[in-house]
Amino acid sequence: MAEEQARPAKENAEENKIHLTIVTPRGVKFTEKADMIIMRCVDGDLGVLPGHAPLTAALGDGIFRIFNNGVEKKLAVFGGIAEIDDRTVNIYSTIAQRPEEIDRERAEMDRREVEATILEESEEHQVRRLRVLLHHALIRIEVSSHLEEAEYLKYEEEKEDDE
Amino acid sequence: MSSLKELKQRIANVSSTQQLIKAMDIVASTKLQRVRTQLERVRPIYRQLKRIVEEAGREEAARAHIFYAGREAKNSLYIVLTSDRGFSGGYNANIVAKALDHMNQGKNERILVVGSKGYEFFKKRGKNIIRKIIDLPDAQVYYGAEAIANWVIDLYRTGEVDEVFIAYTHFVNVLSYVPCVERLLPVVTGDKPPLVWSERKYEPDLATFIDNTIPLYLHMSLFRAFSEAHTCEQAARMISMDEAGKNAEEMLEELTSMYNRKRQAAITQELSEIFGSTTILHKGGDHGS
Numbered sequence: 001m002a003e004e005q006a007r008p009a010k011e012n013a014e015e016n017k018i019h020l021t022i023v024t025p026r027g028v029k030f031t032e033k034a035d036m037i038i039m040r041c042v043d044g045d046l047g048v049l050p051g052h053a054p055l056t057a058a059l060g061d062g063i064f065r066i067f068n069n070g071v072e073k074k075l076a077v078f079g080g081i082a083e084i085d086d087r088t089v090n091i092y093s094t095i096a097q098r099p100e101e102i103d104r105e106r107a108e109m110d111r112r113e114v115e116a117t118i119l120e121e122s123e124e125h126q127v128r129r130l131r132v133l134l135h136h137a138l139i140r141i142e143v144s145s146h147l148e149e150a151e152y153l154k155y156e157e158e159k160e161d162d163e
Numbered sequence: 164m165s166s167l168k169e170l171k172q173r174i175a176n177v178s179s180t181q182q183l184i185k186a187m188d189i190v191a192s193t194k195l196q197r198v199r200t201q202l203e204r205v206r207p208i209y210r211q212l213k214r215i216v217e218e219a220g221r222e223e224a225a226r227a228h229i230f231y232a233g234r235e236a237k238n239s240l241y242i243v244l245t246s247d248r249g250f251s252g253g254y255n256a257n258i259v260a261k262a263l264d265h266m267n268q269g270k271n272e273r274i275l276v277v278g279s280k281g282y283e284f285f286k287k288r289g290k291n292i293i294r295k296i297i298d299l300p301d302a303q304v305y306y307g308a309e310a311i312a313n314w315v316i317d318l319y320r321t322g323e324v325d326e327v328f329i330a331y332t333h334f335v336n337v338l339s340y341v342p343c344v345e346r347l348l349p350v351v352t353g354d355k356p357p358l359v360w361s362e363r364k365y366e367p368d369l370a371t372f373i374d375n376t377i378p379l380y381l382h383m384s385l386f387r388a389f390s391e392a393h394t395c396e397q398a399a400r401m402i403s404m405d406e407a408g409k410n411a412e413e414m415l416e417e418l419t420s421m422y423n424r425k426r427q428a429a430i431t432q433e434l435s436e437i438f439g440s441t442t443i444l445h446k447g448g449d450h451g452s
Contacts, residue, residue, distance in 0.1 A: 025305070025386060027204035039312060042375060043367045056215060057366035058375035081215060081376055092208050092215070094379070 015087075016050050020066065022075075022091040029096050030075070036067040037089055039082055048084055055084040059093060061135055063143055074099060077144040078136060099144045107140035167429065170422045175416065181411040188404035195337075195397035198301075202390040203335060209387040209388045212260040219376070220352035221256040222361060224369050229320065231376045233349050239270045240315065240324040241292075242347075242385070244331040245281030247298055253334065254340070255280040258392075259340040262330035263288075273324060275311070277389075304389050312381035319348050331388040332395040338402065340395040347384060350377070359373065 018037060023032035038064025065076040080093025114134040115144045121127050218233050243262045245255045257279055266272040275294045278283045282295045294314075299307055318324045327348040333341040345351075365372040 005416065018281055023208045025205045025208055025383065041366055046366065054363040055186065055366055056219070056363060057374065058372045079375075079379065083211075083215060084215070090211070092379075094382070149257065 004018075008116060009091075017068070017087070018048065018050050019088045020091070021088070022077075022093065022096045023089065024093060030098075032068065033068060034066045034068045034089075038065040039066070039077070039091075039132075042081075046082075048089055050087055052086065054085050054086075057082045057084065059091070061132070063139055064091075064096070074134075074143045076102065076139045078139075097140070097143065102140045102144040104144045107137045107144065110134075110137040111141065116156055166427050167422070170418060170425065174415065174418045174422060175183040176417050177411055181415065184408045184411060186391060188401060188408060191397050191401040194362055195394065195401055196392045198397055199334075199441045202387070202394045205383065205387045205390055209383045210376060212376075215351055217352055217374060218363070219365065219369065220350055221358045222365075222369055223353055223357050225373060226357055228370060228373050230348060230373055231350050231352065233272045235326050236325045238273055238275050238324045239266075239326040240275065240318060241266060241270075241344075242275045242311070242327070242329045242388075242395055243277065243281050243285070243317070244329070244388060245276065245284075246392075246396045247277035247279045248400075249280065250403060251396050251399040252403040255284070256395055257340075257447070258332050259284045259361040261344060265328065265344045268292075268334065270326075276317075294338050301393075304393070308385040312378055314376060315348070315381060319450075321396055323350060327361060329384070329388050331392045334391045334398065337398045338398065347381060365425055399422050407426060 017033040019037060020030070020032045020037060021028060035050075039046050039048070040060045041055075041057045041059045045058060045062075046058050046161045051054040058081055059077060061078045064075040066073040066075070076095070077091065077093050078099045080091060080096075083090040085090070110133060114130045114137065118127055118130050119136070121130065219225050225231050240327060242263060243259065244287050245258055249255070255278075272291055274285055274290055274292045275296070276292055277296045277299065279297045281298060282292065285292055296307070296311075313328055315333055326346060328344055330342070330344045333343050335341060
């Protein structure tokens with residue numbers, strides 16, 4: 001009993017978090033608690049705070065941002081589905097990469113190659129496909145540069161508003 | 164004497180076959196381990212996606228969507244997953260029989276067959292094979308499944324096929340596999356009544372959500388079915404190789420004991436001949452002196 005009384009404040013704080021699970025074809029990839037999540041849907045960004053109404057969203061290709069205790073983590077997530085409930089968010093996606101898993105050199109190479117070919121290419125659908133590739137490369141570069149900052153940066157409200 | 168030589172030859176044959184069997188057994192069991200982990204990893208996402216897709220299908224508005232609304236089934240596409248190689252017991256026979264059984268229920272079938280075993284089977288029966296995939300390397304299964312999913316969606320959207328079925332072998336455990344035929348499109352929503360009003364919202368809207376989700380769902384369904392089938396194939400091969408190994412061992416034992424008996428008999432015969440002749444010689448000598 002004494003123990004239970006000693007921790008209520010902390011437990012409340014814990015309870016008021018989102019339980020995030022990311023599932024990929026390689027199994028459960030990521031479980032984490034978060035204060036806020038910002039994800040890229042097919043038609044724009046979607047922010048989720050605890051207590052969200054039940055929502056199922058189709059995800060687009062983009063940066064998946066997790067904020068917990070003022071720390072921001074970034075993942076590269078390409079497509080998939082987000083199932084959002086009161087306190088849980090489940091992501092089902094084919095690709096979800098952590099910064100340390102991204103092959104930065106390869107992404108940079110993809111970017112250079114695609115940028116060069118887009119200028120030459122005239123076929124409409126080819127260009128569209130290349131743009132997708134470029135988009136993916138840019139996301140990977142952005143997410144992996146997050147790793148280079150070594151320590152995850154403190155999350156500041158103003159900074160977010162700028163973006 | 165020639166039968167002794169023959170026996171020796173047979174023993175040599177059986178033992179070299181046994182070595183082959185052992186090698187195949189080892190290959191199958193290592194492959195089994197790999198595909199089994201892959202299968203166990205893909206199952207959760209598949210199940211969850213299936214649940215989400217079914218849930219979305221309960222929405223009143225989804226019922227009219229092309230992926231959910233059934234239409235008159237003029238042409239049915241069957242995706243049949245078989246193996247490229249034999250030595251896997253009844254694995255291929257079971258799945259093609261199951262698929263054939265399903266097609267014979269008055270379906271106008273078009274077949275996408277994976278694996279040369281299934282291809283030979285349906286070709287011999289003059290079935291309408293519209294595409295075959297043979298010798299798909301393991302490493303390409305994932306992207307291959309994605310490409311097939313897109314191809315299937317194209318066929319379905321253009322109205323070339325009105326139903327899509329998949330025939331694969333479900334992996335229960337190493338000793339039991341269940342061949343099954345499931346409908347992929349239009350999506351099976353179960354018997355639950357449609358929801359007129361639900362708390363859950365879909366982003367950006369239900370139709371766009373479905374358009375985005377179904378390709379992913381099909382991709383995962385196919386990848387999972389491939390993994391199931393592949394796991395069964397390796398397990399079946401491992402089991403049948405085990406069985407064959409045991410048979411070979413028994414046969415070898417029998418042959419060896421037969422060989423030994425013959426050899427002994429031959430020696431005994433030779434000995435008795437020698438004894439016989441020496442006795443005669445002895446007697447003959449006695450007689451002479």
